[in-house]
Amino acid sequence: MVDRLATTCGPLELANPVLAASGTFGYGESFERFWPLDTIGGFVTKTLFPAPRDGNPAPRVAETSAGMLNSIGLANVGWEAFVRDKAPRVNELRGSARMIVNIAGNSPEEFGEIAARVEADNGAVRCDAVEVNVSCPNVKEGGTNIGCHLDQFRDAVRRVRAATGLPLFVKLSPNVADVVPFARCAADEGADGVSLINTLYGMQIDIERRWPVLGTGSGGLSGPAILPVGVHWVYKVRAALPDLPILGIGGIANWRDALQYLMAGAQAVQVGTASFVNPDACPEVLAGLDRWCATRGSSIRDAIGAAHRAGEPAVEPVWTG
């Protein structure tokens, strides 16, 4: 009998549908003090570049209503240090949890370069999939965001796909008029699935200083505030591309939020910012989904895409206040 929480997202088989999102889980080792890593279905590493990056000046975070802004600037240890210092340790810890390596570069060429290094080093690294973070500035092209320009996006995804045979997920930016063409492009270029959404552009002004709070001015908005945005785009991408596997991300703080993403069409979810506030967020979401399955005698797979079925629900809506 298949476990009621087991799910697959394209080529990725998961013991359960809860993953920890990139940038909120370090390189997999940081939550060891709170709970065993193999509790969850998997995790996505912090975005790795070919070379280390110090990141942006402070302040790097600001609280917003039901969320936060960040301008960390993709600070990371670089691929070499990850292979040498991080991967061996996390492989000892992770058990059945899937490791998805998140990668990026400063140009489409660099995306190809880092993907080739993942492919070359994966005998040692043993990651289960690659997630591409296209929400970063293209330094050569004047800093415009690769994930917001379809031609650069296609170029980057094509180079990554050519460089690696690992399961490939492309993490999509919501900072576009329509996410669906980007999802379609990723599918056309051979990606095995898409992760959505990344953070939304945002800014907070310090009204005393009359100046932006973040050191870089603007940053990325995350947290419960963006949940409906993510659910919207997962629903739209699923409707347009029903066969494209989806990892749902954005504002998940509890099992009800996760279930919304699954019903919108995601095969699994990633919990991000909530883990900053509550380090037990991932296991708590998972426990809630398990209770939901147990109560209904169903499997989590019954929820996936459930909001798309034809016809009106038999049950009338009830407003509970």
Next chain:
Amino acid sequence: MTPGATWTIPLQEVEVVAEGTYWLRFQRPHGLACEPGHFFMLSPAFPGVPFLGRPLSIGDVHGGRLHFLLRALGRATRWFRGLQPGAPMRLVGPLGRPFDPPDREVHRLVAGGIGLAPFFYLARRLRESRPGARIELLYGERAAATHVELDGAGGELFDVVERFTDDGSRGASGTVVDGAVGRLDGVQAAWYGCGPHPMLRALAGRLEEAGVTGAQFSLEERMACGFGVCQACIVPNRSGSPRYRLLCMEGPVVDPREVAW
């Protein structure tokens, strides 16, 4: 690595002790042990406003309770002040690198404003671990109204208390850094500092000029997580390599000579 964990416990008491300044108290959960200088991320158990946790030094551990000293200056610190006993709170910790008191005859604690917070527990533990040592508190506030009284629970912790205000309305006139300079007396004291960044920058400069080594400052930075993941709490290293440290992991207690102020 610090042995942090997540604790969801009810708030026991809010006690206002000076203008905008209050203690949050909790019953100490079984199994929770911490050192002076450790911090906890505090947030409502059901996050809304505020959303993120706030990093707070442990103020005191005493009478089976955890004590945190706060000042209502921002969104969360104002909100916490209005909480009622029983409010469910999330504490993540203990986190960070605590004070590591050296074996000295004199321990000089320099507090600016709400930077007083970690020194109750530090003094309490120094009393136990360094019997006979003299514990001096130099404590400055801008104004008399925000000076926290130290009689009762706090009074017996310090052998000497010197107060400072900008206008001299409580204690000596001037900043606590002025007061500290007056104490650079050649005695091999252990120095500790906590307070606003400009105060600590000035104090670091004066201590360095005087050739004081081994000082320990508890710094503060914006944090989202408190355990090395969000990468927000960067402090520039004087060595420049690496360029930054994460205060939550390589802090909050630092050697001021290692910081690019």
